[in-house]
């Protein structure tokens with residue numbers, strides 16, 4: 001699972017502000033090749049944000065491309081009034097909202113925890129891995145059953161590693177609202193996942 | 201059992217995360233000693249948080265390289281579109297481009313160019329581009345002209361401003377060439393700091409020379425920097441002294 005672990009590492013490392021600044025300036029200066037670097041840094045993060053928001057893998061991929069086009073178009077006006085990541089998450093969040101309003105898609109809970117590019121023969125999984133996969137599946141479904149307002153704060157906080165203030169920035173609400181939505185979301189998760197708690 | 205201070209409920213998670221101020225922290229703690237309902241809620245929140253920390257990350261169906269390859273043509277198309285601006289020729293107009301229409305358009309363009317040459321001699325005659333290696337600056341059209349002291353009022357980043365070059369120096373730690381642009385040859389203020397990120401592609405102007413600088417304006421709020429910048433500088437045109 002070398003691919004997965006490198007994707008994981010890429011995902012965990014939050015791009016640092018200095019790097020963001022240099023990248024934005026380079027793109028504003030016409031060096032379009034830097035956009036590939038920026039894309040790479042946010043690709044996994046934004047994909048997960050979108051996927052957990054709309055719940056459909058293929059549509060998430062499509063939406064991702066239109067989000068990054070908007071990011072690219074907006075970058076020339078970007079003046080560091082918020083952090084780059086907050087700004088990108090906000091664009092992604094608005095796109096997801098628009099998408100849900102337009103399409104009202106049926107919520108399809110994802111069964112696939114590992115992406116297609118990492119799929120492997122399930123017979124090759126050890127018992128522990130089977131158990132872990134099952135647990136992930138249950139947590140994933142529980143998250144998908146949360147109302148979207150609670151789901152988005154949970155994903156931004158625990159998957160994307162944003163602080164209360166950063167989330168408040170993305171959602172255009174107060175940090176207090178973020179804290180109370182998060183508490184509600186976590187209590188709901190705990191209630192749904194009670195049977196699992198022995199193995200956690 | 202119900203809670204007599206429901207307002208504290210939303211502080212339970214910040215309490216767990218350790219982000220409350222010391223007085224808030226102690227008041228939550230004191231309340232928890234006596235409130236069963238909040239202790240239960242705290243337990244659920246802690247359990248929920250442990251689960252949330254294990255939310256699985258899903259890998260996209262495509263690698264980022266493949267996805268970017270699919271997006272790249274749309275990105276570069278957008279960029280070219282912008283640099284061509286009004287000169288782009290929409291597909292839908294193509295079928296109207298009969299020889300007669302083209303001839304009329306050509307005549308109109310020639311008349312406009314003649315006017316342009318008459319009324320903007322400064323542009324055509326007064327400026328010598330400092331571009332050293334033949335890079336086209338056609339994309340610099342559309343930058344708003346603004347005086348150095350008005351940069352602070354500016355809300356759109358792409359500007360062109362004129363002044364005299366002072367203190368050209370290399371900032372070794374950041375690898376950029378910087379200079380100050382002042383509005384009068386011997387004045388210190390007002391000034392704007394100009395940073396050239398890619399010195400290979402622009403000829404660095406001489407101290408004291410009169411130039412127009414094209415670039416992105418921004419405020420530099422770093423420590424000991426309380427000034428406006430043109431950063432990056434995208435083009436420099438030499439003006440008569």
Ligand SMILES: [Zn+2]
Nearest residue numbers: 203204235238
């Ligand atoms: Zn209480």
